[in-house]
Amino acid sequence: MNYRPVIGLEIHVELKTETKMFCSCSAAFGEEPNSSCCPVCLGLPGSLPVINRKALELGVKAARALNCTVEANSRFDRKNYFYPDLPKAYQISQYDIPLGHSGYLEVEPLTGKPIGIQRCHLEEEAGKLLHHGGSLLEAEYSLVDYNRAGIPLLEIVTAPDLISGDEAYCFLNELRLLLLYNRISDCRMEEGSLRCDANISLSPVNSNSWGNKVEIKNLNSFKAVKAALEFEAARQEEVLSRRGEVLQETRHWDENQRKTFSLRGKEEAADYRYFPEPDVPPLQLDGIWIQKVEDSLAETPAERRRRYREQYGLKEGEADLLVAHPSLADFFDRAAIKYKGYRQLFNWISGEITRIARQKNISPEVLDSGALVETLQLMDEGSINRGTARKVLEEALVEGKNPAELALDKGMEQITDTGALGELVDEVLRDNPRAVGDYLEGKKKAGNFLLGQVMSRTRGKADPSVVKEILEEQVHPRKR
Amino acid sequence: MEELYSLVDHLSNLSRIKLSSEEKDLIAGQLKDILGAAQKVQELDTGGVPPTTHVFYQWRTREDVPAESLPVEEVLRNVPERESSLVRVPRIKSLDE
Secondary structure (H helix, E strand, O other): OOEEEEEEEEEEEEOOEEEOOOOEEEEOOOOOOOOOOOOOOOOOOOOOOOOEHHHHHHHHHHHHHHOOOEEOOOOOEEOOOOOOOOOOOEEEEEOOOOOOOEEEEOOOOOOOOEEEEEEEEEEEOEEEEEEEEEOOOOOEEEEEEOOOOEEEEEEEEOOOOOOOHHHHHHHHHHHHHHHHHOOOOOHHHHHHOOOEEEEEEEOOOOOOOOOOEEEEEEEEOOHHHHEEEEEEEEHHHHHHOOOOOOEEEEEEEOOOOOEEOOOOOOOOOOOOOEOOOOOOOOOOOHHHHHHHHHHHOOOOHHHHHHHHHHHHOOHHHHHHHOOOOHHHHHHHHHHHHHOOOOOHHHOOOOHHHHHHHHHHOOOOOOHHHHHHHHHHHHHOOOOOOHHHHHHHHHHHHHHOOOOHHHHHHHHOOEOOOOHHHHHHHHHHHHOOOHHHHHHHHOOOHHHHHHHHHHHHHHHOEEEEHHHHHHHHHHHHHHHH | OOOHHHHHHHHHHHHHOOOOOHHHHHHHHHHHHHHHHHHHHHOOOOOOOOOOOOOOOOOOOOOOOOOOOOOOOOOOOOOEEEOOOOEEOOOOOOOOO
Protein backbone atom coordinates (compact mmCIF):
# COMPACT_ATOMS: atom_id res chain seq x y z
CA MET A 1 0.00 0.00 0.00
CA ASN A 2 1.38 3.39 -0.96
CA TYR A 3 -0.88 5.17 1.48
CA ARG A 4 -1.37 5.12 5.20
CA PRO A 5 -4.87 5.69 6.62
CA VAL A 6 -5.19 8.51 9.13
CA ILE A 7 -8.22 7.93 11.31
CA GLY A 8 -9.94 9.90 14.05
CA LEU A 9 -13.17 9.10 15.87
CA GLU A 10 -15.94 11.22 17.26
CA ILE A 11 -17.92 9.39 19.92
CA HIS A 12 -21.16 10.45 21.57
CA VAL A 13 -22.25 8.79 24.80
CA GLU A 14 -25.39 9.43 26.78
CA LEU A 15 -24.49 9.91 30.42
CA LYS A 16 -26.01 7.61 33.02
CA THR A 17 -28.27 10.08 34.79
CA GLU A 18 -31.85 9.95 36.00
CA THR A 19 -32.76 13.29 34.47
CA LYS A 20 -31.92 15.49 31.50
CA MET A 21 -28.97 17.87 31.25
CA PHE A 22 -30.79 21.09 32.04
CA CYS A 23 -34.19 20.07 33.41
CA SER A 24 -35.75 17.46 35.70
CA CYS A 25 -37.50 15.42 32.99
CA SER A 26 -36.77 11.70 33.19
CA ALA A 27 -33.94 10.43 30.98
CA ALA A 28 -35.33 6.87 30.94
CA PHE A 29 -35.31 4.94 27.66
CA GLY A 30 -38.48 3.56 26.10
CA GLU A 31 -41.14 5.85 27.58
CA GLU A 32 -44.24 6.88 25.63
CA PRO A 33 -43.16 9.36 22.91
CA ASN A 34 -43.11 12.99 24.04
CA SER A 35 -44.04 12.13 27.62
CA SER A 36 -40.71 13.30 29.12
CA CYS A 37 -40.80 16.92 28.00
CA CYS A 38 -41.17 20.23 29.82
CA PRO A 39 -40.94 23.92 29.03
CA VAL A 40 -37.13 23.87 29.48
CA CYS A 41 -36.30 21.04 27.08
CA LEU A 42 -38.94 22.24 24.61
CA GLY A 43 -37.40 25.71 24.69
CA LEU A 44 -40.65 27.46 25.61
CA PRO A 45 -40.34 31.18 26.32
CA GLY A 46 -39.47 32.13 29.87
CA SER A 47 -37.92 28.80 30.84
CA LEU A 48 -34.37 28.63 32.13
CA PRO A 49 -31.96 25.67 32.01
CA VAL A 50 -30.18 24.57 35.21
CA ILE A 51 -27.18 22.23 35.08
CA ASN A 52 -27.59 18.64 36.30
CA ARG A 53 -24.81 18.17 38.89
CA LYS A 54 -24.57 14.44 38.25
CA ALA A 55 -24.03 15.02 34.51
CA LEU A 56 -21.29 17.50 35.29
CA GLU A 57 -19.70 15.02 37.67
CA LEU A 58 -19.82 12.23 35.07
CA GLY A 59 -18.35 14.60 32.48
CA VAL A 60 -15.42 15.44 34.75
CA LYS A 61 -15.04 11.76 35.60
CA ALA A 62 -14.84 10.86 31.91
CA ALA A 63 -12.41 13.68 31.25
CA ARG A 64 -10.08 12.45 34.01
CA ALA A 65 -10.50 8.81 33.03
CA LEU A 66 -9.27 9.91 29.60
CA ASN A 67 -6.34 11.77 31.18
CA CYS A 68 -7.71 15.10 30.01
CA THR A 69 -6.99 18.47 31.59
CA VAL A 70 -10.23 19.62 33.21
CA GLU A 71 -11.06 23.22 32.46
CA ALA A 72 -12.39 24.71 35.70
CA ASN A 73 -13.78 27.74 33.89
CA SER A 74 -15.37 25.87 31.04
CA ARG A 75 -18.66 27.19 29.69
CA PHE A 76 -21.58 26.32 27.49
CA ASP A 77 -22.20 27.72 24.03
CA ARG A 78 -25.24 27.88 21.83
CA LYS A 79 -25.03 26.01 18.54
CA ASN A 80 -27.73 27.17 16.15
CA TYR A 81 -29.16 25.01 13.44
CA PHE A 82 -32.55 24.31 11.98
CA TYR A 83 -33.56 20.72 12.05
CA PRO A 84 -36.74 19.19 13.43
CA ASP A 85 -34.90 17.10 16.00
CA LEU A 86 -34.17 20.28 17.96
CA PRO A 87 -37.25 21.83 19.53
CA LYS A 88 -35.32 24.97 20.48
CA ALA A 89 -33.63 25.40 17.06
CA TYR A 90 -30.34 25.39 18.94
CA GLN A 91 -28.36 22.93 20.98
CA ILE A 92 -26.58 23.87 24.17
CA SER A 93 -23.08 22.54 23.62
CA GLN A 94 -19.50 23.55 24.33
CA TYR A 95 -17.30 25.20 21.75
CA ASP A 96 -14.01 26.89 22.53
CA ILE A 97 -13.58 25.94 26.20
CA PRO A 98 -14.53 22.24 26.44
CA LEU A 99 -14.77 20.59 29.85
CA GLY A 100 -11.73 18.41 29.12
CA HIS A 101 -8.95 18.47 26.56
CA SER A 102 -5.47 17.16 25.69
CA GLY A 103 -5.85 13.65 27.09
CA TYR A 104 -5.08 10.14 25.94
CA LEU A 105 -6.22 6.54 26.34
CA GLU A 106 -3.88 3.58 26.57
CA VAL A 107 -5.36 0.69 24.64
CA GLU A 108 -3.76 -2.57 25.77
CA PRO A 109 -3.70 -4.38 22.42
CA LEU A 110 -2.14 -1.28 20.81
CA THR A 111 0.85 -1.35 23.15
CA GLY A 112 3.18 1.58 23.38
CA LYS A 113 0.83 3.88 21.52
CA PRO A 114 -1.53 5.98 23.59
CA ILE A 115 -4.39 7.34 21.48
CA GLY A 116 -4.75 11.09 21.87
CA ILE A 117 -8.02 12.58 23.07
CA GLN A 118 -8.37 16.08 21.68
CA ARG A 119 -11.39 17.07 23.70
CA CYS A 120 -14.46 15.91 25.53
CA HIS A 121 -17.38 18.19 26.12
CA LEU A 122 -20.90 18.17 27.48
CA GLU A 123 -23.96 18.92 25.40
CA GLU A 124 -27.59 17.98 25.13
CA GLU A 125 -28.98 15.16 23.04
CA ALA A 126 -31.33 15.88 20.13
CA GLY A 127 -34.78 14.36 19.69
CA LYS A 128 -35.26 11.09 17.83
CA LEU A 129 -36.42 11.24 14.21
CA LEU A 130 -38.21 8.29 12.65
CA HIS A 131 -38.21 8.52 8.89
CA HIS A 132 -41.42 7.23 7.47
CA GLY A 133 -40.81 5.13 4.38
CA GLY A 134 -37.18 4.45 3.69
CA SER A 135 -34.09 6.43 4.46
CA LEU A 136 -33.57 10.05 5.40
CA LEU A 137 -33.79 11.47 1.88
CA GLU A 138 -36.44 9.12 0.54
CA ALA A 139 -38.87 9.50 3.42
CA GLU A 140 -42.32 10.89 2.77
CA TYR A 141 -42.34 12.53 6.17
CA SER A 142 -40.71 12.13 9.55
CA LEU A 143 -41.97 11.63 13.09
CA VAL A 144 -40.29 13.18 16.09
CA ASP A 145 -40.02 12.04 19.69
CA TYR A 146 -38.56 14.74 21.95
CA ASN A 147 -38.08 12.48 24.99
CA ARG A 148 -34.44 12.15 24.07
CA ALA A 149 -33.97 15.90 23.49
CA GLY A 150 -32.00 17.27 26.40
CA ILE A 151 -30.49 14.04 27.73
CA PRO A 152 -26.90 14.72 28.79
CA LEU A 153 -24.43 13.77 26.11
CA LEU A 154 -20.65 13.60 26.19
CA GLU A 155 -18.78 14.08 22.95
CA ILE A 156 -15.29 12.59 22.81
CA VAL A 157 -12.99 13.49 19.92
CA THR A 158 -9.80 11.51 19.37
CA ALA A 159 -6.66 12.75 17.72
CA PRO A 160 -6.06 11.25 14.24
CA ASP A 161 -3.83 8.61 15.82
CA LEU A 162 -5.48 5.45 14.52
CA ILE A 163 -4.24 3.76 11.36
CA SER A 164 -6.72 0.96 10.64
CA GLY A 165 -10.25 -0.24 11.15
CA ASP A 166 -8.84 -2.83 13.51
CA GLU A 167 -7.23 -0.18 15.70
CA ALA A 168 -10.45 1.83 15.75
CA TYR A 169 -12.28 -1.33 16.85
CA CYS A 170 -9.81 -2.00 19.67
CA PHE A 171 -9.96 1.62 20.80
CA LEU A 172 -13.76 1.65 20.91
CA ASN A 173 -13.87 -1.57 22.94
CA GLU A 174 -11.41 -0.22 25.48
CA LEU A 175 -13.23 3.13 25.67
CA ARG A 176 -16.53 1.34 26.20
CA LEU A 177 -15.11 -0.74 29.07
CA LEU A 178 -13.58 2.38 30.65
CA LEU A 179 -16.98 4.12 30.56
CA LEU A 180 -18.81 1.03 31.80
CA TYR A 181 -16.51 0.37 34.76
CA ASN A 182 -16.80 4.01 35.78
CA ARG A 183 -20.59 3.93 35.39
CA ILE A 184 -20.43 6.96 33.13
CA SER A 185 -22.68 5.54 30.43
CA ASP A 186 -24.31 2.18 29.78
CA CYS A 187 -22.93 2.33 26.23
CA ARG A 188 -25.82 0.52 24.53
CA MET A 189 -25.34 1.05 20.81
CA GLU A 190 -28.67 -0.63 20.09
CA GLU A 191 -30.43 2.00 22.21
CA GLY A 192 -28.28 4.75 20.77
CA SER A 193 -26.58 5.57 24.06
CA LEU A 194 -23.21 5.22 22.32
CA ARG A 195 -22.68 6.42 18.78
CA CYS A 196 -19.60 6.86 16.67
CA ASP A 197 -18.65 8.78 13.54
CA ALA A 198 -15.29 8.19 11.90
CA ASN A 199 -12.99 10.47 9.93
CA ILE A 200 -10.50 9.00 7.52
CA SER A 201 -8.03 10.37 5.04
CA LEU A 202 -5.10 8.75 3.28
CA SER A 203 -1.61 10.04 3.63
CA PRO A 204 1.16 9.04 1.20
CA VAL A 205 3.71 6.81 2.93
CA ASN A 206 6.88 8.80 3.73
CA SER A 207 5.01 12.06 3.75
CA ASN A 208 3.43 14.16 6.42
CA SER A 209 0.76 15.64 4.19
CA TRP A 210 -2.82 14.47 4.61
CA GLY A 211 -5.38 13.88 1.94
CA ASN A 212 -8.93 15.16 2.03
CA LYS A 213 -10.91 13.94 4.99
CA VAL A 214 -14.09 11.92 4.67
CA GLU A 215 -16.55 11.67 7.53
CA ILE A 216 -18.49 8.39 7.81
CA LYS A 217 -21.87 8.34 9.52
CA ASN A 218 -24.52 5.73 10.31
CA LEU A 219 -22.16 3.35 12.05
CA ASN A 220 -24.35 1.17 14.22
CA SER A 221 -21.82 -1.18 15.77
CA PHE A 222 -18.10 -1.38 16.42
CA LYS A 223 -17.90 -4.00 13.69
CA ALA A 224 -19.56 -1.54 11.29
CA VAL A 225 -16.92 1.07 12.21
CA LYS A 226 -14.18 -1.41 11.35
CA ALA A 227 -15.80 -2.56 8.11
CA ALA A 228 -16.65 0.98 6.96
CA LEU A 229 -13.12 2.21 7.61
CA GLU A 230 -11.66 -0.73 5.72
CA PHE A 231 -14.02 -0.13 2.82
CA GLU A 232 -13.29 3.59 2.80
CA ALA A 233 -9.48 3.14 2.93
CA ALA A 234 -9.68 0.83 -0.08
CA ARG A 235 -12.06 3.19 -1.93
CA GLN A 236 -9.86 6.21 -1.36
CA GLU A 237 -6.72 4.34 -2.37
CA GLU A 238 -8.40 3.27 -5.57
CA VAL A 239 -9.40 6.88 -6.34
CA LEU A 240 -5.89 8.14 -5.62
CA SER A 241 -4.20 5.36 -7.59
CA ARG A 242 -5.91 6.57 -10.75
CA ARG A 243 -4.87 10.11 -9.89
CA GLY A 244 -8.40 11.09 -8.93
CA GLU A 245 -9.33 13.38 -6.10
CA VAL A 246 -10.96 12.28 -2.86
CA LEU A 247 -13.74 14.73 -2.13
CA GLN A 248 -14.03 16.16 1.33
CA GLU A 249 -17.53 15.00 2.20
CA THR A 250 -19.80 13.11 4.54
CA ARG A 251 -20.52 9.53 3.54
CA HIS A 252 -23.16 7.14 4.79
CA TRP A 253 -22.40 3.51 5.68
CA ASP A 254 -24.93 1.10 4.24
CA GLU A 255 -24.89 -2.00 6.43
CA ASN A 256 -26.63 -4.21 3.87
CA GLN A 257 -24.57 -3.27 0.88
CA ARG A 258 -21.46 -2.88 3.02
CA LYS A 259 -20.43 0.27 1.20
CA THR A 260 -20.24 3.97 1.92
CA PHE A 261 -22.33 6.41 -0.10
CA SER A 262 -22.01 10.13 -0.58
CA LEU A 263 -24.72 11.52 1.67
CA ARG A 264 -24.89 15.16 0.80
CA GLY A 265 -24.45 17.14 -2.34
CA LYS A 266 -22.25 20.19 -2.50
CA GLU A 267 -22.59 21.78 0.85
CA GLU A 268 -21.26 24.94 2.33
CA ALA A 269 -19.37 24.62 5.56
CA ALA A 270 -22.05 24.76 8.23
CA ASP A 271 -22.36 28.01 10.08
CA TYR A 272 -23.65 27.28 13.53
CA ARG A 273 -23.28 30.85 14.79
CA TYR A 274 -21.83 29.66 18.08
CA PHE A 275 -21.99 32.15 20.91
CA PRO A 276 -21.74 31.84 24.71
CA GLU A 277 -25.00 30.42 26.01
CA PRO A 278 -26.63 33.37 27.76
CA ASP A 279 -28.97 31.24 29.88
CA VAL A 280 -26.23 29.17 31.55
CA PRO A 281 -23.53 31.05 33.48
CA PRO A 282 -19.94 29.84 32.99
CA LEU A 283 -18.69 27.05 35.23
CA GLN A 284 -16.43 27.71 38.16
CA LEU A 285 -15.39 24.25 39.22
CA ASP A 286 -13.77 23.83 42.58
CA GLY A 287 -10.36 22.14 42.54
CA ILE A 288 -11.17 20.04 45.60
CA TRP A 289 -14.41 18.84 44.00
CA ILE A 290 -12.56 17.90 40.79
CA GLN A 291 -10.04 15.96 42.90
CA LYS A 292 -12.85 14.18 44.71
CA VAL A 293 -14.40 13.13 41.42
CA GLU A 294 -11.02 11.94 40.22
CA ASP A 295 -10.51 9.92 43.40
CA SER A 296 -13.73 8.04 42.65
CA LEU A 297 -12.36 6.66 39.36
CA ALA A 298 -12.46 2.89 39.00
CA GLU A 299 -9.30 1.01 38.08
CA THR A 300 -8.80 1.01 34.31
CA PRO A 301 -9.58 -2.13 32.28
CA ALA A 302 -5.83 -2.54 31.73
CA GLU A 303 -5.12 -2.38 35.47
CA ARG A 304 -7.88 -4.87 36.09
CA ARG A 305 -6.48 -7.37 33.57
CA ARG A 306 -3.08 -7.01 35.18
CA ARG A 307 -4.55 -7.62 38.63
CA TYR A 308 -6.30 -10.79 37.44
CA ARG A 309 -3.10 -12.10 35.93
CA GLU A 310 -0.67 -11.14 38.67
CA GLN A 311 -2.75 -11.38 41.83
CA TYR A 312 -5.06 -14.24 40.90
CA GLY A 313 -2.86 -16.13 38.48
CA LEU A 314 -5.37 -16.12 35.61
CA LYS A 315 -4.09 -16.65 32.09
CA GLU A 316 -4.09 -13.73 29.66
CA GLY A 317 -7.13 -14.96 27.75
CA GLU A 318 -9.03 -15.60 30.98
CA ALA A 319 -8.31 -12.12 32.34
CA ASP A 320 -9.34 -10.61 28.99
CA LEU A 321 -12.59 -12.55 28.99
CA LEU A 322 -13.55 -11.47 32.51
CA VAL A 323 -12.69 -7.81 31.98
CA ALA A 324 -14.64 -7.74 28.72
CA HIS A 325 -17.77 -8.58 30.75
CA PRO A 326 -18.01 -6.09 33.63
CA SER A 327 -20.85 -7.90 35.39
CA LEU A 328 -18.85 -11.17 35.42
CA ALA A 329 -15.67 -9.38 36.50
CA ASP A 330 -17.53 -7.73 39.38
CA PHE A 331 -19.01 -11.12 40.32
CA PHE A 332 -15.52 -12.58 40.30
CA ASP A 333 -14.22 -9.81 42.56
CA ARG A 334 -17.05 -10.33 45.04
CA ALA A 335 -16.45 -14.07 45.17
CA ALA A 336 -12.65 -13.83 45.28
CA ILE A 337 -12.82 -12.11 48.67
CA LYS A 338 -14.08 -15.35 50.20
CA TYR A 339 -12.74 -18.06 47.91
CA LYS A 340 -9.10 -18.49 47.05
CA GLY A 341 -9.29 -21.15 44.36
CA TYR A 342 -9.18 -18.45 41.69
CA ARG A 343 -8.81 -20.68 38.64
CA GLN A 344 -11.69 -22.86 39.86
CA LEU A 345 -13.69 -19.68 40.46
CA PHE A 346 -12.94 -18.43 36.96
CA ASN A 347 -13.99 -21.75 35.42
CA TRP A 348 -17.32 -21.76 37.24
CA ILE A 349 -18.02 -18.12 36.41
CA SER A 350 -17.18 -18.46 32.73
CA GLY A 351 -19.13 -21.74 32.67
CA GLU A 352 -22.04 -22.21 35.07
CA ILE A 353 -22.64 -18.60 36.09
CA THR A 354 -22.66 -17.43 32.48
CA ARG A 355 -24.98 -20.29 31.50
CA ILE A 356 -27.43 -19.68 34.35
CA ALA A 357 -27.44 -15.92 33.73
CA ARG A 358 -28.16 -16.47 30.06
CA GLN A 359 -30.74 -19.24 30.43
CA LYS A 360 -32.65 -17.56 33.25
CA ASN A 361 -32.10 -14.10 31.78
CA ILE A 362 -30.68 -12.73 35.03
CA SER A 363 -27.79 -10.27 35.05
CA PRO A 364 -24.76 -11.62 36.95
CA GLU A 365 -24.85 -8.23 38.69
CA VAL A 366 -27.72 -9.43 40.87
CA LEU A 367 -26.55 -13.02 41.30
CA ASP A 368 -25.32 -13.89 44.79
CA SER A 369 -21.60 -14.61 44.67
CA GLY A 370 -21.88 -16.17 48.15
CA ALA A 371 -23.95 -19.03 46.70
CA LEU A 372 -21.13 -19.97 44.35
CA VAL A 373 -18.54 -19.71 47.10
CA GLU A 374 -20.55 -21.97 49.46
CA THR A 375 -21.28 -24.48 46.71
CA LEU A 376 -17.61 -24.71 45.79
CA GLN A 377 -16.71 -25.15 49.45
CA LEU A 378 -19.21 -28.02 49.80
CA MET A 379 -17.65 -29.61 46.76
CA ASP A 380 -14.10 -29.09 48.03
CA GLU A 381 -15.04 -30.75 51.36
CA GLY A 382 -16.29 -33.71 49.37
CA SER A 383 -19.87 -33.30 50.60
CA ILE A 384 -21.21 -33.11 47.05
CA ASN A 385 -19.79 -34.07 43.70
CA ARG A 386 -19.45 -31.83 40.68
CA GLY A 387 -22.76 -32.79 39.09
CA THR A 388 -24.65 -32.20 42.32
CA ALA A 389 -22.79 -28.92 42.82
CA ARG A 390 -24.16 -27.69 39.50
CA LYS A 391 -27.72 -28.48 40.54
CA VAL A 392 -27.28 -26.95 43.99
CA LEU A 393 -25.74 -23.80 42.54
CA GLU A 394 -28.50 -23.24 40.02
CA GLU A 395 -31.24 -23.68 42.60
CA ALA A 396 -29.42 -21.55 45.17
CA LEU A 397 -29.03 -18.72 42.66
CA VAL A 398 -32.46 -18.84 41.09
CA GLU A 399 -34.50 -19.56 44.24
CA GLY A 400 -32.22 -17.69 46.63
CA LYS A 401 -31.79 -20.78 48.84
CA ASN A 402 -28.85 -21.78 51.01
CA PRO A 403 -26.53 -24.27 49.23
CA ALA A 404 -25.76 -26.34 52.37
CA GLU A 405 -29.48 -26.74 53.17
CA LEU A 406 -30.23 -27.58 49.57
CA ALA A 407 -27.61 -30.30 49.62
CA LEU A 408 -29.17 -31.78 52.77
CA ASP A 409 -32.85 -31.29 51.87
CA LYS A 410 -32.52 -32.89 48.53
CA GLY A 411 -30.56 -35.76 49.97
CA MET A 412 -27.92 -34.56 47.65
CA GLU A 413 -25.20 -34.83 50.22
CA GLN A 414 -22.60 -37.27 49.11
CA ILE A 415 -22.14 -40.52 50.96
CA THR A 416 -18.69 -40.18 52.43
CA ASP A 417 -19.08 -42.82 55.11
CA THR A 418 -16.63 -45.43 53.81
CA GLY A 419 -18.05 -48.08 56.15
CA ALA A 420 -21.51 -47.82 54.59
CA LEU A 421 -19.98 -47.77 51.12
CA GLY A 422 -17.91 -50.83 51.94
CA GLU A 423 -21.06 -52.80 52.76
CA LEU A 424 -22.68 -51.75 49.51
CA VAL A 425 -19.58 -52.76 47.55
CA ASP A 426 -19.59 -56.11 49.32
CA GLU A 427 -23.21 -56.68 48.30
CA VAL A 428 -22.51 -55.85 44.69
CA LEU A 429 -19.51 -58.14 44.56
CA ARG A 430 -21.54 -61.00 46.05
CA ASP A 431 -24.38 -60.47 43.55
CA ASN A 432 -22.15 -60.35 40.49
CA PRO A 433 -19.59 -63.16 40.68
CA ARG A 434 -19.17 -63.34 36.89
CA ALA A 435 -18.34 -59.67 36.57
CA VAL A 436 -15.86 -60.05 39.40
CA GLY A 437 -14.23 -62.90 37.57
CA ASP A 438 -14.02 -60.94 34.35
CA TYR A 439 -12.59 -58.00 36.20
CA LEU A 440 -9.91 -60.11 37.79
CA GLU A 441 -8.98 -61.33 34.31
CA GLY A 442 -8.31 -57.69 33.45
CA LYS A 443 -11.51 -56.80 31.64
CA LYS A 444 -11.94 -53.07 32.16
CA LYS A 445 -15.58 -53.15 31.12
CA ALA A 446 -16.41 -55.42 34.05
CA GLY A 447 -14.84 -52.94 36.45
CA ASN A 448 -16.98 -50.13 35.06
CA PHE A 449 -20.03 -52.35 35.37
CA LEU A 450 -19.34 -53.02 39.06
CA LEU A 451 -18.72 -49.33 39.70
CA GLY A 452 -22.01 -48.51 37.98
CA GLN A 453 -23.84 -51.03 40.16
CA VAL A 454 -22.53 -49.45 43.35
CA MET A 455 -23.28 -45.92 42.12
CA SER A 456 -26.84 -46.85 41.20
CA ARG A 457 -27.42 -48.37 44.66
CA THR A 458 -26.27 -45.03 46.21
CA ARG A 459 -28.51 -43.16 43.73
CA GLY A 460 -25.46 -41.27 42.55
CA LYS A 461 -24.66 -39.87 45.92
CA ALA A 462 -21.23 -41.41 46.26
CA ASP A 463 -17.98 -39.99 45.06
CA PRO A 464 -17.01 -42.37 42.19
CA SER A 465 -13.31 -42.06 42.94
CA VAL A 466 -13.87 -43.24 46.52
CA VAL A 467 -16.06 -46.14 45.35
CA LYS A 468 -13.38 -47.15 42.89
CA GLU A 469 -10.79 -47.26 45.64
CA ILE A 470 -12.98 -49.46 47.85
CA LEU A 471 -13.79 -51.72 44.92
CA GLU A 472 -10.10 -52.25 44.19
CA GLU A 473 -9.38 -53.02 47.82
CA GLN A 474 -12.20 -55.51 48.16
CA VAL A 475 -11.81 -57.29 44.83
CA HIS A 476 -8.12 -57.99 45.00
CA PRO A 477 -8.03 -59.80 48.39
CA ARG A 478 -10.36 -62.36 46.83
CA LYS A 479 -7.72 -63.11 44.26
CA ARG A 480 -5.23 -64.08 46.90
CA MET B 1 -18.90 46.01 -2.54
CA GLU B 2 -18.58 42.67 -4.26
CA GLU B 3 -17.54 41.17 -0.92
CA LEU B 4 -20.66 42.60 0.63
CA TYR B 5 -22.88 40.96 -2.00
CA SER B 6 -21.27 37.58 -1.58
CA LEU B 7 -21.89 37.93 2.15
CA VAL B 8 -25.55 38.66 1.42
CA ASP B 9 -25.72 35.51 -0.73
CA HIS B 10 -24.09 33.49 2.04
CA LEU B 11 -26.57 34.76 4.62
CA SER B 12 -29.51 34.20 2.32
CA ASN B 13 -28.36 30.65 1.78
CA LEU B 14 -27.86 29.99 5.49
CA SER B 15 -31.21 31.44 6.46
CA ARG B 16 -32.97 29.69 3.57
CA ILE B 17 -34.48 32.99 2.42
CA LYS B 18 -34.51 33.77 -1.30
CA LEU B 19 -33.84 37.42 -2.07
CA SER B 20 -34.71 39.40 -5.22
CA SER B 21 -31.98 41.65 -6.62
CA GLU B 22 -33.76 44.73 -5.19
CA GLU B 23 -33.86 43.08 -1.79
CA LYS B 24 -30.20 42.23 -2.12
CA ASP B 25 -29.38 45.89 -2.77
CA LEU B 26 -31.39 46.89 0.26
CA ILE B 27 -29.82 44.29 2.56
CA ALA B 28 -26.32 45.02 1.29
CA GLY B 29 -26.79 48.69 2.20
CA GLN B 30 -28.10 47.86 5.66
CA LEU B 31 -25.39 45.28 6.25
CA LYS B 32 -22.77 47.89 5.36
CA ASP B 33 -24.09 50.19 8.09
CA ILE B 34 -24.24 47.37 10.63
CA LEU B 35 -20.71 46.20 9.89
CA GLY B 36 -19.52 49.80 9.95
CA ALA B 37 -20.93 50.27 13.43
CA ALA B 38 -19.25 47.06 14.63
CA GLN B 39 -16.01 48.23 13.04
CA LYS B 40 -16.26 51.46 14.96
CA VAL B 41 -16.56 49.60 18.27
CA GLN B 42 -13.57 47.46 17.37
CA GLU B 43 -11.40 50.58 17.16
CA LEU B 44 -11.38 50.70 20.95
CA ASP B 45 -8.29 49.27 22.61
CA THR B 46 -9.64 46.47 24.79
CA GLY B 47 -6.28 44.73 25.27
CA GLY B 48 -6.41 44.95 29.06
CA VAL B 49 -10.09 44.07 29.45
CA PRO B 50 -10.97 40.42 30.15
CA PRO B 51 -13.73 39.14 27.87
CA THR B 52 -17.16 39.27 29.44
CA THR B 53 -19.57 36.63 28.24
CA HIS B 54 -22.21 36.89 30.92
CA VAL B 55 -23.72 39.47 33.21
CA PHE B 56 -23.96 37.03 36.10
CA TYR B 57 -21.18 34.65 36.97
CA GLN B 58 -23.07 33.06 39.78
CA TRP B 59 -23.79 29.55 38.66
CA ARG B 60 -25.75 26.80 40.26
CA THR B 61 -26.58 23.17 39.68
CA ARG B 62 -29.46 20.91 40.59
CA GLU B 63 -29.75 17.40 42.02
CA ASP B 64 -30.32 14.59 39.53
CA VAL B 65 -33.86 13.83 40.74
CA PRO B 66 -36.72 13.38 38.27
CA ALA B 67 -39.77 15.60 38.49
CA GLU B 68 -43.09 15.54 36.69
CA SER B 69 -42.98 16.37 32.97
CA LEU B 70 -45.81 17.98 31.01
CA PRO B 71 -48.74 15.75 30.01
CA VAL B 72 -48.31 14.50 26.42
CA GLU B 73 -51.44 16.39 25.31
CA GLU B 74 -49.97 19.60 26.67
CA VAL B 75 -46.65 18.98 24.90
CA LEU B 76 -48.47 18.43 21.59
CA ARG B 77 -51.06 21.19 22.02
CA ASN B 78 -49.48 23.57 19.49
CA VAL B 79 -48.18 20.90 17.14
CA PRO B 80 -49.67 21.38 13.66
CA GLU B 81 -49.55 17.71 12.69
CA ARG B 82 -49.21 14.59 14.79
CA GLU B 83 -49.40 10.83 14.51
CA SER B 84 -50.49 9.28 17.83
CA SER B 85 -48.11 10.91 20.30
CA LEU B 86 -45.39 11.72 17.77
CA VAL B 87 -44.85 15.04 16.03
CA ARG B 88 -45.18 14.80 12.28
CA VAL B 89 -42.83 16.98 10.25
CA PRO B 90 -42.40 17.39 6.49
CA ARG B 91 -39.75 15.28 4.83
CA ILE B 92 -36.24 16.57 5.23
CA LYS B 93 -34.94 17.85 1.92
CA SER B 94 -31.32 17.97 0.90
CA LEU B 95 -29.91 21.41 0.11
CA ASP B 96 -29.87 20.64 -3.62
CA GLU B 97 -33.62 20.39 -3.90
